[in-house]
Amino acid sequence: REQMVEEYRSFTGAFVDPRDERIAGFIRHRLDSGAQWPDPWLSLNPSFASGGTVTELVSDGLLHEECDRIFRAKRNEEDRGTPLNFHRHQVDAFRAAATGNSYVLTTGTGSGKSLAYIVPIVDRILRGRLDGAEPRVSAIIVYPMNALANSQELELEKFLRYGYGEGKEPVTFKRYTGQEKPDDRRAILADPPD
Structure with missing residues (x-):
C-alpha cells in the first residue's frame, strides 16, 4: 500500500x-x-431475496410457457441453458406489469433491473400472439448511451437467439440508433420487430 x-x-x-x-x-x-488516499473500505451487500425460478413462475401462470425456454443462462446458440433464478424485486415487477400497472424499480448495480422490464415485455408479446394480436412494435426501450444499447442487444441475443437460432427467435428485436446505416434503418422500418 x-x-x-x-x-x-x-x-x-x-x-x-x-x-x-x-x-x-x-x-x-x-x-x-493522507487525504487523497483514505484507508481501504470494504462493504458487503446482502443477497437479494429470491423470487423463484422461471420454471416456477411459468408453472404459477405468471409467465408464458415459452419464457421457460427463453430465460435461461446459455453459453452459445446450441446451449439449452439452465433456468434463471429471479430476485423478489424482479418478480414483484413482473406481477405489477402483468396487472397492467406502471412501476418504478430502484435497486443496486447488477441486481437485474433490465430483466425486470425485458421479461414482462417478452411475456406480453407471447401472450398477445395467443390472443391473436396483430404484429406490431410492442416496446421501445430507450438507453442514454449507445454503449448500453449495444450491451443490452447482446443480452437479448443470449435469451432470444441462443437455443433457437438466428431468424427463429420467438420474439424479434432490433437496435435503432445513429450507428445503423440508412439501408439497415429502412429494413427495420419495412419489417419492424416485435
Whole structure:
C-alpha cells in the first residue's frame, strides 16, 4: 500500500507547482495528512431475496410457457441453458406489469433491473400472439448511451437467439440508433420487430 500511495503522490504532485506559498503549504498539508488516499473500505451487500425460478413462475401462470425456454443462462446458440433464478424485486415487477400497472424499480448495480422490464415485455408479446394480436412494435426501450444499447442487444441475443437460432427467435428485436446505416434503418422500418 505504501509504495502505491507514494507513486500516486509523486504522480499527482508532478503537475502541481503553485507559486503562492499558502497554496503550496495547503497542498503539502493535505498530502501529508493522507487525504487523497483514505484507508481501504470494504462493504458487503446482502443477497437479494429470491423470487423463484422461471420454471416456477411459468408453472404459477405468471409467465408464458415459452419464457421457460427463453430465460435461461446459455453459453452459445446450441446451449439449452439452465433456468434463471429471479430476485423478489424482479418478480414483484413482473406481477405489477402483468396487472397492467406502471412501476418504478430502484435497486443496486447488477441486481437485474433490465430483466425486470425485458421479461414482462417478452411475456406480453407471447401472450398477445395467443390472443391473436396483430404484429406490431410492442416496446421501445430507450438507453442514454449507445454503449448500453449495444450491451443490452447482446443480452437479448443470449435469451432470444441462443437455443433457437438466428431468424427463429420467438420474439424479434432490433437496435435503432445513429450507428445503423440508412439501408439497415429502412429494413427495420419495412419489417419492424416485435
